[in-house]
Amino acid sequence: MADRRGFLRTVAGGTAAAALACGDRRPWTDAAVRKPPRSPVAVLPAPDYDETRLVEVVRRGIGLFDLAVSGRRVVLKPNLVEFDPRGVINTHPNLIAAAVEAFRLEGAADVVIAEGPGHRRDNEYLIEASGLGERLRDTGATFVDLNHDRVRRIELATRFTDLGHLYLPVTVLDADLFVSMPKLKTHHWAGVTLSMKNMFGIIPGALYGWPKNVLHWAGIEQSILDINAALTVPRFNIVDGVLGMEGNGPIQGEARDVGVLVFGEDPVAVDAAGAGLMGFDPLRIGYLSQADAFLGNAGQDLMDERGEPLSRFRTDFRVLPQFEEMKIDPSPAEAPGSVAGSSA
């Protein structure tokens, strides 16, 4: 029976074959290509969720990139998909508040928080239970419910799915700077969920349902690629890797201490760095491997590490068995059964 990677290859191959049958060679047009020559990524230590310290770390992260922030409207998109008091599902509210403060200190004219939760429709509960409500009141920041935002129709320049177009929220499309703020997590369908998968939350539930069902039918990895390729707004990414989630993520996994924030403008490179932090080989993850061809840089050879070396914080996340083959191959010295890898 075909394994998961085999299935993904088949699906991707099928899409590409369909494109070929239509006379194209690839499931994207030139309009979708945004792969930069090189992609800077910064991994900065953040040992806990102390907000004062986080403001400093976020400001340091912003300062490592040539971002236009002053006088701009910044939209922060955290991951707020579900709430479980026992879990670490969502981007920590202290980090969101710290980012609001940091962008304001950098001169942003306005900073709003925007999300379209994918499972629950009860935003009041999600926002209050997760602790975000209190932080919104403290910071005076506005929350925009992307599930019910006004939308614009965007024709897709990629054809990983057969959707052809997407309705996307104007709050996102009209941002001067759009910041994806995912949690560093494993994902039981895609392997990992980071900056790019976090974009499922911008898809308005009022049009696509709860969960974002149309995307599931269209293919999760294919949808990740189409949505991210459709976003031409200036982007930045801040990954909450203070506490990550391993195992059966993105909802039912367990907390894993990593102690970092990851920054970068290229979401492909940021996700590759995040995947690497969890012990994955980015180019073995279906959507990153595809995105590397046109949207960004998933290969370490085209990534410029700023801040701390990623390898210093690499943590071997526990994954579901079907994703074991996406992990970085252990070096001979670390391989199970070797002298160095033996626990005996």
Next chain:
Amino acid sequence: MNRAVEQLLDIRSEDGGFGPYPGSDSRTEASAVAALALLRAGGPDAAERAAAAIGWLEARQLASGAWPLGPGQDTPHWSTSLAVLALAYAETGDPAALAVGARWLLEEEGRGQPWWVSVLYRLFPERRNVALDANLIGWPWASGTFSWVEPTSYALLALKRVPAADADRAAARISEAEGLLADRACVGGGWNYGNRTVLGEDLWPYPDTTAAALFALADRADLPEVAAALDVLPEMALETGSILALGMAALALAMHGRDANALRERLDEALAAWESGEIRALAWAALGLADTPNPLEIPVG
């Protein structure tokens, strides 16, 4: 009038409808639930109070019988069920409009899984990632997609409240949708968006979707899933504490003859402290607090 109704009246749009949030463009869902709440508030002025919202709904019905999401956004049509329920309760509109709405609901179907997937799962059940019967058809959020708990619940309720011309077809769809809701119930009781177990791990229920399913199954007290949901709902709603959860849960408990006073007391407190938020939540809160005839009651016989 309860305080939620007063707040609703303060924030309706100039066009008579209601949007998801104060100041946003009117949409069908919020307008329909708000219309139900304004009507249920009772008193001699009830019809007049709700007239603008009912008028907004009547003017937006599409030729197909469905309702759009809102002006400028024809699809998807999942809020049709709520518009049908509002017009049925108002009893002021054109009966033909209601009939064509019910007919559209009867024709709208969720998407089943391809036959070859069914065969695959029968041969290799261990390959099934989610524990549900994908061959049971209910109603989807968007046409041509999978059936989920909330749209199925509202459509089921609407078909029970507004008999369709094709009674045999309606009976078959009602029966299948009831089976779908029973199949999707969470282990331990209640419903979430529609997945009870993923990759062998049980998922937890939500109060609002549990209440929606209980509205639709108010005439099916014989189902064990109904009893289990009624047992877990009060505590779940109190723990959640949002006006949406408390309002919908209070209404569901009352529909099943259970005591909802504790939830209503908590809801009243929550509303006193509630700042501006989702209008849909406010409307369900108003419905949960009211003690006038229930607009969602399923006719007997």
